[in-house]
Amino acid sequence: MTKPFFTTNMMNKVHINSLTPIVENDCLANLFYIVIGTRKVKQEIMYEVISSRYERTTFGLEKVKALLEMGIISGGAKLENGEVVVAPLEKSTAVVGEVKAE
Numbered sequence: 001m002t003k004p005f006f007t008t009n010m011m012n013k014v015h016i017n018s019l020t021p022i023v024e025n026d027c028l029a030n031l032f033y034i035v036i037g038t039r040k041v042k043q044e045i046m047y048e049v050i051s052s053r054y055e056r057t058t059f060g061l062e063k064v065k066a067l068l069e070m071g072i073i074s075g076g077a078k079l080e081n082g083e084v085v086v087a088p089l090e091k092s093t094a095v096v097g098e099v100k101a102e
Helices: 061-070
Strands: 011-015 018-021 033-041 044-051 056-059 073-075 077-080 083-086
Touching (some): 033 083, 044 061, 056 061, 061 073, 061 077
Parallel strands (some): 033 073
Antiparallel strands (some): 033 044, 044 056
């Protein structure tokens, strides 16, 4: 079973250097971020993101919450009861049973 990635929207390349959101309702920007992981830096959780313009950077908790509320983070994280929940990124491996010789 696959786990959800919390995708809400994505960019559509309509022309050279021209991106527009696929779902354009109440979209505040033509730039989206996707959360790809977290790491701790000096006891603070930092969120690693990639933008729809191919920029890779990190944001702190408050900025991620603000971007989620504005709908600018389009995948990889969601707000649940005021807390940021990051999508699981590890791929689970199935355990294969032993084949017995007869």
